Amino acid sequence: MRQRPVLDVSSLPDFAFGPRSTMWWGTLGFCALEGTGFAIAAGAYLYLAWLNPQWPLSAPPPALTWSSLFTVLLVASAVPNWLVQRAARRQDLRAVRLWMVVMSLIPLALMALRAAEFPALMVRWDVNAYGSIVWLLLGLHTLHLVTDAADTWVLTALMFTGHVVGKRYSDVSDNAFYWNFVVASWLPIYGLLYWAPRLA
Amino acid sequence: MNVPPRRHAIEELTDTGLDAKTLSRMLADTWGTRPGLMGALTAVDHKIIGRRYIVTAFMFLCLAGLAAVVMRVQLARPESRVVGPDLYDQLFTMHGTTMMFLFAVPVMEAFAVYLVPLMVGTRNIAFPRLNAFSYYVYLFGGLMIWVAFALNAGADTGWFAYVPLSGPENSPGKRVDLWAQMITFTEVAALAVSVEIIVTVLKLRAPGMTLDRIPLAVWSQLVTAFAVLFAMPAVMIASTMLIMDRLVGTHFFNHAEGGDALLWQHLFWFFGHPEVYIIFLPATGFVSSIVVTFSRRPIFFYVGMVAALVATAFLAFGLWVHHMFATGVPQLGSSLFTASSMLIAIPSGLQIFCWIATLWSGRPVYTTALLFVLGFLINFVAGGVTGVMLASVPLDTQVHDTYFVVAHFHYVLIGGAVFPLLGAVYYWFPKFTGRLLDERLGRWHAATAFVGFNLAFFPMHILGLMGMPRRVYTYQPEMGWGPLNMLSSVGAAIFFVSFVMLLWNVVASLRNGAVAGPNPWDAGTLEWATTSPPAPQNFDRIPVVTHREPLWAERDALPVATGLRVGVREVLVTTATDATPDIRETAPTPSIWPLISAILTAIAFIGSIFTPWAVLWGGVPVGAALIAWFWPKGDPEDY
Ligand code: HEM
Numbered sequence: 001m002r003q004r005p006v007l008d009v010s011s012l013p014d015f016a017f018g019p020r021s022t023m024w025w026g027t028l029g030f031c032a033l034e035g036t037g038f039a040i041a042a043g044a045y046l047y048l049a050w051l052n053p054q055w056p057l058s059a060p061p062p063a064l065t066w067s068s069l070f071t072v073l074l075v076a077s078a079v080p081n082w083l084v085q086r087a088a089r090r091q092d093l094r095a096v097r098l099w100m101v102v103m104s105l106i107p108l109a110l111m112a113l114r115a116a117e118f119p120a121l122m123v124r125w126d127v128n129a130y131g132s133i134v135w136l137l138l139g140l141h142t143l144h145l146v147t148d149a150a151d152t153w154v155l156t157a158l159m160f161t162g163h164v165v166g167k168r169y170s171d172v173s174d175n176a177f178y179w180n181f182v183v184a185s186w187l188p189i190y191g192l193l194y195w196a197p198r199l200a
Numbered sequence: 201m202n203v204p205p206r207r208h209a210i211e212e213l214t215d216t217g218l219d220a221k222t223l224s225r226m227l228a229d230t231w232g233t234r235p236g237l238m239g240a241l242t243a244v245d246h247k248i249i250g251r252r253y254i255v256t257a258f259m260f261l262c263l264a265g266l267a268a269v270v271m272r273v274q275l276a277r278p279e280s281r282v283v284g285p286d287l288y289d290q291l292f293t294m295h296g297t298t299m300m301f302l303f304a305v306p307v308m309e310a311f312a313v314y315l316v317p318l319m320v321g322t323r324n325i326a327f328p329r330l331n332a333f334s335y336y337v338y339l340f341g342g343l344m345i346w347v348a349f350a351l352n353a354g355a356d357t358g359w360f361a362y363v364p365l366s367g368p369e370n371s372p373g374k375r376v377d378l379w380a381q382m383i384t385f386t387e388v389a390a391l392a393v394s395v396e397i398i399v400t401v402l403k404l405r406a407p408g409m410t411l412d413r414i415p416l417a418v419w420s421q422l423v424t425a426f427a428v429l430f431a432m433p434a435v436m437i438a439s440t441m442l443i444m445d446r447l448v449g450t451h452f453f454n455h456a457e458g459g460d461a462l463l464w465q466h467l468f469w470f471f472g473h474p475e476v477y478i479i480f481l482p483a484t485g486f487v488s489s490i491v492v493t494f495s496r497r498p499i500f501f502y503v504g505m506v507a508a509l510v511a512t513a514f515l516a517f518g519l520w521v522h523h524m525f526a527t528g529v530p531q532l533g534s535s536l537f538t539a540s541s542m543l544i545a546i547p548s549g550l551q552i553f554c555w556i557a558t559l560w561s562g563r564p565v566y567t568t569a570l571l572f573v574l575g576f577l578i579n580f581v582a583g584g585v586t587g588v589m590l591a592s593v594p595l596d597t598q599v600h601d602t603y604f605v606v607a608h609f610h611y612v613l614i615g616g617a618v619f620p621l622l623g624a625v626y627y628w629f630p631k632f633t634g635r636l637l638d639e640r641l642g643r644w645h646a647a648t649a650f651v652g653f654n655l656a657f658f659p660m661h662i663l664g665l666m667g668m669p670r671r672v673y674t675y676q677p678e679m680g681w682g683p684l685n686m687l688s689s690v691g692a693a694i695f696f697v698s699f700v701m702l703l704w705n706v707v708a709s710l711r712n713g714a715v716a717g718p719n720p721w722d723a724g725t726l727e728w729a730t731t732s733p734p735a736p737q738n739f740d741r742i743p744v745v746t747h748r749e750p751l752w753a754e755r756d757a758l759p760v761a762t763g764l765r766v767g768v769r770e771v772l773v774t775t776a777t778d779a780t781p782d783i784r785e786t787a788p789t790p791s792i793w794p795l796i797s798a799i800l801t802a803i804a805f806i807g808s809i810f811t812p813w814a815v816l817w818g819g820v821p822v823g824a825a826l827i828a829w830f831w832p833k834g835d836p837e838d839y
């Protein structure tokens with residue numbers, strides 16, 4: 001078929017931030033499907049709680065110490081996360097490096113807290129259905145924590161080696177966006193596992 | 201150390217001044233897949249992956265079809281001894297599971313993978329390496345469950361594997377574990393493809409393809425991808441719970457320890473009902489494409505058609521409980537679900553009305569593709585009628601678990617999805633291969649399929665009303681079900697023959713079918729603006745869309761955009777609603793890492809059936825492979 005040029009795109013930029021890039025939408029897609037997974041698992045928790053006359057089943061509600069420390073640190077991490085995102089948008093390499101290192105270390109502390117958390121649940125996964133669903137929810141969230149941590153480490157390594165170009169800043173910004181999802185998805189789980197049984 | 205490699209002149213060259221020949225050759229060089237084994241294993245071209253997806257899905261159709269043939273041979277006569285009860289259990293489970301998880305959903309996605317990038321006018325699917333990964337994961341999951349079947353470890357608890365039957369007490373051994381992991385494999389693949397399709401449609405559309413110029417086939421794939429996104433996680437959670445109950449002693453479904461068997465049913469059908477629409481909606485997209493092209497006019501009431509797609513997807517999520525009427529759900533709840541089950545007939549009815557109106561007011565050309573669409577309309581309406589009947593609770597409790605239900609869902613699935621799919625094969629085969637399928641043999645194929653299908657499945661309605669339960673391996677002669685079963689088996693044999701005709705047509709046409717040229721049907725959408733089969737770059741210059749049927753609107757010359765680089769894989773990213781050009785992004789190059797990651801993922805998944813620790817020791821290499829996948833290797837596309 002013959003062609004008739006009507007438009008020239010050569011002056012368009014070769015990367016952009018946020019919803020302008022495909023990676024951002026891909027990240028959003030994964031957040032949506034993983035968020036659905038969390039919602040379904042939380043629904044299963046509520047369903048089992050509604051079904052059983054006593055809840056939690058033959059176990060005290062999980063202890064608050066570690067989980068609350070975890071929650072505080074996780075929420076606090078939103079600040080350096082916001083800073084790294086801002087630095088990425090400014091393409092300020094020094095600031096990106098600094099805050100990426102911070103964002104690489106925070107998950108380590110979070111993982112340590114999480115490791116302490118599992119025993120503090122005071123119920124094993126194979127004791128009863130309550131134990132099973134609590135471990136499942138916590139396990140799912142831990143999986144997200146670990147994946148995003150690994151992603152952050154790799155990106156940090158890239159920012160310290162000869163791979164820094166414009167779109168890498170966009171990747172940093174999308175990674176920070178995903179971390180916000182890890183933070184936001186924890187809050188309802190925290191409320192459900194630790195506070196709902198106390199208030200009900 | 202901290203500076204990326206310098207760009208060479210060739211990497212800066214854009215297509216602006218190049219003559220057609222040179223441009224085409226250079227782009228094919230940049231976007232091409234290397235020949236040979238390494239090229240095949242590293243391919244990321246959506247057309248190559250899409251083709252593999254299509255062929256693989258049809259292979260699974262063949263396997264599941266053979267299982268069905270054995271079942272029909274067994275059921276043709278009372279007290280038949282062809283297969284025993286245990287093998288029969290495996291046969292219907294493998295048949296149902298394969299049809300749903302390894303054929304119907306993947307084949308629709310396969311068409312999306314091949315066609316959507318072409319129809320929206322771009323050069324590759326979004327996240328092409330993820331696309332390759334998803335294909336391999338799907339392939340490995342399907343191979344795993346069929347190898348298991350060959351080793352007498354085939355799943356045997358039905359395609360929805362209800363607990364407590366599938367739980368640790370009643371189904372010892374590995375059969376159900378393999379089934380549950382197969383679910384994980386296929387859902388990982390399906391979810392990945394759905395994200396790719398969503399991003400491709402939202403961000404990679406040709407300039408000017410505003411929301412109201414998106415072809416209906418693309419709309420249907422977009423809506424389906426969203427349905428996958430929100431439905432599949434439920435079944436993944438469910439199958440994970442099931443395998444954990446079986447392997448590590450959790451109690452999700454164990455009543456004695458506070459679990460609940462109905463939890464499985466809720467989770468499964470929250471996915472399982474939308475599943476039917478995940479299969480059906482893309483099929484409506486095929487129908488729309490075929491109807492428009494062969495009516496020689498744009499679709500009647502485009503906006504209504506889009507609204508119907510969206511409405512169907514929404515309603516699909518409100519329907520899952522109708523599979524559980526027999527469990528005694530509360531009265532009010534069940535009335536609600538009955539109402540929404542009947543409500544869903546409205547958007548489907550609207551679509552059917554619009555197709556008929558389009559045909560009516562057009563100048564229809566009765567090609568084989570259109571004949572399959574007519575067959576679809578007839579069969580699907582019949583399936584819809586029995587569906588609305590089943591939505592009423594008193595009737596459902598009567599015929600629940602009888603052959604009436606088997607008849608109903610085959611009318612919906614085969615009538616509603618396989619017939620349009622066969623039409624789509626005739627319609628797009630020339631684009632895929634460059635050659636037309638034989639139309640005369642095609643007409644015979646369509647007629648045989650229609651007769652065979654109805655002969656095979658209509659009698660099952662009556663058998664169901666006569667009380668024949670599903671999932672029985674045989675029956676006594678006194679029941680009087682013999683003659684109708686024989687009729688049904690004869691129909692199944694005819695239906696089977698129709699597929700042999702298709703296979704014959706494909707093989708013969710590949711060798712000496714008529715050469716198709718770019719647009720053999722004089723169709724209006726963008727996939728027909730390029731060669732058949734398309735060059736690796738799809739389009740030498742990205743089309744600029746001015747109309748809903750761009751090729752009908754621009755008969756003498758296609759408006760195009762210039763200014764993309766030719767020595768580097770570059771795609772044009774546009775805005776989500778208006779499709780105005782926004783950035784030029786580089787696109788990923790071929791890579792072996794998706795394959796390696798998929799192999800390692802398969803090892804971890806399969807290993808976890810035998811020891812839960814496989815999740816840990818299997819996860820580490822997967823992580824390492826993913827890092828290697830994303831690590832820049834010095835291609836200009838990486839920078
Ligand atoms: C090729 C022609 C086909 C024939 C002859 C056929 C035959 C059968 C028969 C006889 C059964 C009932 C087994 C029983 O309840 O004892 C069955 C079940 C089933 N079929 Fe088909 N079928 C065909 C195609 C399909 C297709 C294309 C699909 C889906 C896309 C499909 C999906 C199913 C499902 C989901 C079940 C239920 C399995 C279970 O009970 O767990 N079938 N089929």
Ligand SMILES: [Cu+2]
Binds near residue numbers: 472473476519520523
């Ligand atoms: Cu349903």
